[in-house]
Amino acid sequence: MLDDFLVRAALAGLGVALAAGPLGCLVVWRRMAYFGDATAHAAMLGVALALAFDVSIFAGVLVVSMLMATLVSTLSGRGFAMDTLLGVLAHSAIAFGLVAVSFLSGVRIDLMAYLFGDILAVSKGDLAIIWGGAALVLALLAWRWQALLTATLNPDLAQASGLDPRREQLVLTVALALVVAVAIKVVGSLLIAALMIIPAATARPLARTPEGMALTAAGIGAVSALGGLQGSLWFDTPTGPSMVCIAALLFLVTLLLDGLRRDLAQRRAGRTSG
Amino acid sequence: MSPLVRLTGASASLGAQEVLSGVDLRIDRGEIVTIVGPNGSGKSTLMRVIIGAVPLRQGRLEHAPGLRIGYVPQKLHIDPTLPMTVRRFLSLPRRVSDAAAAEALTHAGGAGLAGRQMSDLSGGQFQRVLLARALLNRPDLLILDEATQGLDQPGSAAFYRLIEQLRTELGCGVLMVSHELHVVMAASDRVICLNHHVCCEGAPEHVASAPEYRALFGTGTQGALALYRHQHDHHHDEGCSHGDHDHAHDHDHDADAPKTHSHEAR
Numbered sequence A: 001m002l003d004d005f006l007v008r009a010a011l012a013g014l015g016v017a018l019a020a021g022p023l024g025c026l027v028v029w030r031r032m033a034y035f036g037d038a039t040a041h042a043a044m045l046g047v048a049l050a051l052a053f054d055v056s057i058f059a060g061v062l063v064v065s066m067l068m069a070t071l072v073s074t075l076s077g078r079g080f081a082m083d084t085l086l087g088v089l090a091h092s093a094i095a096f097g098l099v100a101v102s103f104l105s106g107v108r109i110d111l112m113a114y115l116f117g118d119i120l121a122v123s124k125g126d127l128a129i130i131w132g133g134a135a136l137v138l139a140l141l142a143w144r145w146q147a148l149l150t151a152t153l154n155p156d157l158a159q160a161s162g163l164d165p166r167r168e169q170l171v172l173t174v175a176l177a178l179v180v181a182v183a184i185k186v187v188g189s190l191l192i193a194a195l196m197i198i199p200a201a202t203a204r205p206l207a208r209t210p211e212g213m214a215l216t217a218a219g220i221g222a223v224s225a226l227g228g229l230q231g232s233l234w235f236d237t238p239t240g241p242s243m244v245c246i247a248a249l250l251f252l253v254t255l256l257l258d259g260l261r262r263d264l265a266q267r268r269a270g271r272t273s274g
Numbered sequence B: 001m002s003p004l005v006r007l008t009g010a011s012a013s014l015g016a017q018e019v020l021s022g023v024d025l026r027i028d029r030g031e032i033v034t035i036v037g038p039n040g041s042g043k044s045t046l047m048r049v050i051i052g053a054v055p056l057r058q059g060r061l062e063h064a065p066g067l068r069i070g071y072v073p074q075k076l077h078i079d080p081t082l083p084m085t086v087r088r089f090l091s092l093p094r095r096v097s098d099a100a101a102a103e104a105l106t107h108a109g110g111a112g113l114a115g116r117q118m119s120d121l122s123g124g125q126f127q128r129v130l131l132a133r134a135l136l137n138r139p140d141l142l143i144l145d146e147a148t149q150g151l152d153q154p155g156s157a158a159f160y161r162l163i164e165q166l167r168t169e170l171g172c173g174v175l176m177v178s179h180e181l182h183v184v185m186a187a188s189d190r191v192i193c194l195n196h197h198v199c200c201e202g203a204p205e206h207v208a209s210a211p212e213y214r215a216l217f218g219t220g221t222q223g224a225l226a227l228y229r230h231q232h233d234h235h236h237d238e239g240c241s242h243g244d245h246d247h248a249h250d251h252d253h254d255a256d257a258p259k260t261h262s263h264e265a266r
């Protein structure tokens, strides 16, 4: 079964989506969307270094993403003007990555594959890494969930309960770098953040509790991954971007439905009171 | 008896500004201590120092081993992207049973709110939920930063009765910040007047008569205070009668003595 490249692609997409959904919720709640972007864009630099030093892409991306995520989370604790700084960091990382790759003479690499992903070329080894990494991320989040939520809600509440908000921030940093490292093959450096943010944003109006939102986001991510794969086959479009397109469409649909629902509820309330 | 919390010579800065300097503070089990002081005098910062959220630049913070703190912050902003029911909020960070959650809500005057979204609560309801959360897990020390803000009059009165009752039932210490001076005077064992340093401290009637206190709160409060003082014995003559900052150091000389204000009272 795993010999079929489509099956491998579907499983790879599912693995990334399941981990990216819940993590994306935390990223959204903490207003760290920019943070996801910078970390994901740093992946390009990781690719260049991995090729230069002849180590696995996964390892190169993991290390550089981790460094970037740590740098950003340290700076954000210091009260820098973050949006500007992150704009600088995110884009320089990707620019330096692309320039570094061009220096690697001899290796003809397909840049597009790293920028937008190449899910149809996922090997069995890649699949093992993707599912291993995703499982690790989910285990980490499940283990720290209560503490992560409390620290997200308010760092002082966490501190008063004997938790260390900085430690939870570190857990998040590690999880983020892991997701970026496993997702680069699937959606590529430019769209990883989209796979975290869009399902989470889509899940928001559908959920009443944080857990509900995390599970819904995972589900929406999974549907987007499979739908995007199917769509890319039908219309012969690039797979990674197709997945993000499906997620964006789902976002639009829930947004409209939620607006409609509110409108109806308001009218009904108006009728009973008036 | 070892104190729940002891601060010694604590100084702390936020940004470039020194917010607290040389603060000594001790809270024992079963006592109600209230911090009063003008806006921006460092009251909330002092609370955050005590829970360990603001690092000390100088001095020492000691907690009793295994100290459990129930904390009500002055402000709590919940991001609109985070869905959160009251019931779920009460289970952070430790899961509690439905029965315990309902009991805490009832205690805090928020019965029936469990199923609501936090973002849909009124200011007073929100405050009651915060208080309910602080009561869970049998805290040794309640830290309440203007916990009665937004409560209606009966709610506020019930709140102070509840604090009194909890102190008796749980034997917990209570440290609170309040601007409701007349209530504070009646509800506290000990009052600390803070303006970046400890201006004066002691039993309520003692603090109310201190010139530092009057200098900070002006004559507008004297009606309520005069009324209060007429109903109580008072000893003006100790401690805070100096007109300048020196008296803060006066307290340092007898490191254990200032706290005797409250012990005397019992």
Ligand SMILES: Nc1ncnc2c1ncn2[C@@H]1O[C@H](COP(=O)(O)OP(=O)(O)OP(=O)(O)O)[C@@H](O)[C@H]1O
Pocket (backbone or CB within 6 Å): B014, B015, B017, B019, B037, B038, B039, B040, B041, B042, B043, B044, B045, B046, B074
């Ligand atoms: N995060 C912060 N960064 C920098 N300065 C701060 C910060 N929080 C508070 N401050 C400053 O520290 C001082 C003390 O603030 P704090 O919140 O402790 O006052 P407060 O006594 O609780 O006032 P209020 O009665 O208004 O609640 C103020 O001058 C305030 O401007």
Ligand SMILES: [Mg+2]
Pocket (backbone or CB within 6 Å): B043, B044, B045, B074, B145
């Ligand atoms: Mg305050």
